[in-house]
Amino acid sequence: MNGSEFSWSEFFNMGGYAVFVWTSYGLALVMVVANIVSPIIERKRVISRIKRAIRRETNTGKAG
Numbered sequence: 001m002n003g004s005e006f007s008w009s010e011f012f013n014m015g016g017y018a019v020f021v022w023t024s025y026g027l028a029l030v031m032v033v034a035n036i037v038s039p040i041i042e043r044k045r046v047i048s049r050i051k052r053a054i055r056r057e058t059n060t061g062k063a064g
Contacts, residue, residue: 014021 012018012022
């Protein structure tokens with residue numbers, strides 16, 4: 001390739017290393033998404049746990 005010719009098939013083939021390159025990109029993308037989604041899910045769990053504890057304390061205070 002001399003710079004003026006561009007082939008998408010050559011780009012996606014990555015010189016014969018496509019399996020390794022695209023797998024690496026895929027795994028990196030999965031890790032980035034997991035690092036974004038995981039804290040959001042954990043935050044929701046913690047908030048619901050705190051709300052449950054507050055409700056439990058409020059109900060216990062009324063009964064006593």
